[in-house]
Amino acid sequence: MANEHYTRDTDRARQLLAEAGGAETIPEIPVSYTAGSGSEQNIAQIIAANLDEIGLRTRLDPQENAVMIDRLRGGTFDGLWVLGHSFAQYTPSTLSVSAFPFNSEKNASNFLDDDYATHADSPGASTIYRRLNNDLLEAAFILELVAPDSPLVTTSALHGVTWSKRSELDLAHAYLTERPSCPVSFSAGSRLPSASSSPARSSSSPCSDSSPVTPPPPWPDPVRPPDGAPNVIVVLLDDMGYADIGPFRSEIPTPALQRLADEGFAFTNYHTTPVCSPVRAAVLTGLNPHRAGFASVANSGPGFPGVRLELGEDVSTLAEVLHGAGYATAAVGKWHLTRDSLIHEGADKSSWPVQRGFDHYYGSLEGLNSFFHPNQIVRDNTVVQVEETPEDYCITDDYTDEALRFIQGTRASAPQEQRPFFLYFAHTAMHGPLGAKESDLAKYRGRYSEGWDVLLRERHARQIDLGIIPPETPLPESVGRLGKEVIDWDSLDGETKDLYARYQEVYAAMVDSVDQSLSRIIDLLDELGEKDNTLVVFTSDNGGSAEGGPEGTRSYFSRFAHVPGLPEDWTADVDRDPAFIGGPRSMAHYPEGWGMASNTPFRFYKGQTFAGGVRVPLLLSWPAGLAAGGLRDQYQYATDLTPTILDLVGVPHPSTVNGTRHGVPVKDIDGVSFAPVLRDASHPSTKAGAVRRVRRQPWAVPRRVEDPHEPPARYALRGRRVGALPRRRGPHRDPRPRRTVP
Structure with a gap:
């Protein structure tokens, strides 16, 4: 039976080789029959053993067998063969490229390294080693068909300076576009054409010698965004509450943010996730956090689906999409999309910002940092070695300086070479430990007594x-993070009030500092004449925090420690001079009472899915493209930012055009553009099917609605009445009604 199978397979191999112009004689060679007669794998092995008869010897990757056979059936060959018969001074001898598929640039490089070295007698021979890729192979193949006398296929031109001035990609594209029907024509049983001959072709064919061939331009145009596309700036704060900025009626002066609101929009019903990394993934990809790989914060590495804590290979970031459309891109500040085990200098950097679409990065990969002595600062892909910082150093100012340098750098070239930019500015503020410059702190002394x-x-x-x-x-009810009542301010003695007020002074100074940062950026855009054509988005990753506990702390990590086995005398604060609070000699965080005020009018905090954790301000401004619209109360979600930005700038998401990332199809996004809401105040939320709460006390029952357009804060404010819940363990185990702020 094996002999019968062998005969059938060799007959088929002989037929394919004859059709492709190869040898008709199949020598006796051993073949392992594991798949039965007619197996493509067996046939491929026979052909592989005889490829030296047609000018190329190689070993096949089993996964490439079917592809190779299809090419033989069609009378075409691998790009390596094209080089073999296109170079006048070259005759292929031996080649081993078993680790790579056909038509790969790695194979081409191996081919020349192994065999062409003995023929490197023409000027510029080394150039070909650096420039061989699929486009070169394709261009050489097409040129051999349509213009055999072209200087491109001669040794001197192909290896010389003429080629180095051309774009391989454009060259291949030009000939493929202008000569779409130039097949290889071989007579059955013939040998491959020699270097001095060309394939037979019909005189009436568009590939005949009389057909004109238009060369591509020597300097191809770079990829450019659509005409008039705006610059894009996304400013993301950390742990800032709903009521902490002027446009949402804070007492803290924020004139730069007020200008954004006055020239654009303030979304009062915008929702986010309750913690950091998931919303950063959602904002930068348009995917729900689990689909992007971030069901939790990037401070562990469980590796389970949805909790890989790395953006997937099939997930495109906003930076990658805009960069591919011709934008200059930079990220400044907190990243927190690389898990802790991969933030050191020697780690795999595939999840670092530069590998996710940003031309430049400057900031902290970690989830938090000191405002005065950062633990680690990274520039692009390199950890910056800083032994000590200047006495007046503040990380917010450092980030801002870098952002300004990036913008100025994009405008340092000639006007015709300038591109719009995308700046992702993710502040470390307002995350603990809290810190601010003394000049900012002085503005708020005594303000919160x-x-x-x-x-x-x-x-x-x-x-x-x-x-x-x-x-x-x-x-809202006066309830702390763990379900206990927030301390009644009037019950405190004078010394304690002074201590607790210090914490809020620091927090207010930090908000002030962030507004100053934005003001410096806006001033530069005004100076450049580009403010009106810059789309600016400002928001927070989640609501205000209760990490300081009921009393606040001057030892952030002591309060933050939630591990079993702590000693009974563990203290969550340290007795340090209150004058140190907010400076480099303390690691402070404010009491949860101030967090409650940050999240006005909602209850609960960061880390919780109540409104206090997921309702934050959203400001958007683009004077040149959108008329000022004031308040918008439509429900929108963090995943909607990426599709909205792409919609406004006129760049499609790769998932809508069969795009790939590293050869993998890109996931479609979950968010929906709310550009229609920006253009029409009466337009319903673009999140059709959003959940509205129907309150039937004591329970809150969700139902789906097709038009969730409604005034803000009418749902998720009261939700479930804690006082009506049955007694149980956990944060709500006390069934007594809660104190409401008097």
């Missing part, structure tokens, strides 16, 4: 006056 209850009431009243929340919106 009346306490968090008064501050919350004042912010709440101003929000109603401006129309950010409906008049009937109640004050």
Whole structure:
């Protein structure tokens, strides 16, 4: 039976070789029959053993057998063969490229390294080693068919300076476009054409010698975004609450942010995720965090689906899409999309910003850092070695300086060479440990002596006056992160009040500093005349934090420690001079009462899926492209930012055009552009099917709606009444009604 199979397979191999112009004689060679008669694998092995009869000897990757046979059936060969018969001074001898598929640039390089070295007698021979790739092979093949006398296929021109001035990609594309029907024509049983001959062709064929061939331009045009495409700046804060900026009625002066709101839009019903890394993944990809690989923060490495804590190979970032469309791109500040085990200098850097679409990066890969003595700063792919920082150093200023340098650098060339830019500015502020410059702290000394209850009431009243929340919106319950009541400010003694007020002074100074940072960027854009044609987005990754606990702390990591086995006398604070709070000699975080005021009018905090954790401000401004629209109360989500930005700048997402990333099809995105909402205040939310809460006390029942357009804050404000829940363990084990801010 084996002999019968062998006869059938060799007959088929002989037929294929004859059709392709190879040898008709098949010698007796041993073949292992594991797949039965007619197996493509067996036939491929026979052909592989006889390829030296037609000018190329190689070993086949089993996965490439079918591809190779298809090419033999069609009368075409690998690009390596093209080089073999196109060089006047070259006759192929031996080649071993078993590790790579056909038509790979690696094979081409091996081919020349192994065999052409003995023929490197023409000027510039080494150039070909650096420039061989698939496009070169394709261009050489097409030229051999349509223009055999072209200087490109002669040894001197192909290896000389003429080639180095051309674009391989454009050259191949030009000939493929202009000569789409130039097949190889061989008579059955013939040998491959020699270097001095060309394939037979019909005189009426468009590939005949009389057909004109138009060379490509020597300097191809670079990829450019659509005409008039704006610059894009995304500013993302960390752990900043709903009520902490001027446009959402904070008492903290934020004139730069107010300008954005006045010239654009303030979204009052925007939602995010309750923690950091997931929303950064959502904002930069348009995917729900689990699909992007970030079901949690990047501080572990479980490796499970959705919790890989690395963006997938099939996930495109906003930076990659805009960069591919011709934008200059840079990221500044906190990254937190690389898990802890991969942030050191010797780690695999595939998840670092430069590998995810950014031309430049400057900042901290970690989830938090000191504002005065950063643990690690990275520039592009290199850890910056900083032994000590200047006395007046502040990380927010450092980030801002770098952002300004990037923008200025993009405008240092001639106007016709300038491109729009994408700047992703992710602040370390407002994440703990809190810190601010003394000059900023001085502005707020004594400002918060009346306490968090008064501050919350004042912010709440101003929000109603401006129309950010409906008049009937109640004050939130005074509940801390673990379900206990927030301390009543009036119950504190004077010394404790002074201590706790210090923490909020630092927080306010940090918000002020962030606004100053944005003001410096806007001033530069005004100076360049590009402010109006810059799309600016400002938001926070999640709501205000209660990480400082009920009393706050001057030892952030002591309060932050949540591990079993802590000693009974473990203290979550240290007795340091209150004057140190906010400076380089403390690691402070404010008490949860101030976090409650940050999240006005919502309850609970960062890390929790209540509104206080997931409702944050969203500002958007693009004066040249969108008329100022004021407040928008439509529901939108973090995944909607990437599709909205791409929609506004006129760049399609790769998933809509069969795009790939590293050869892998790109995932489609979950977000939906809310550009229609920007252009029409009456347009419903683009998140059709969003969830609205129907309150039937004591439970909150979700139902789906097709038009979730409604005034902000009417759902998820009261949700479930804690006082009506049955007694149980956990953060709500006390069934008594909670104190409401008086």
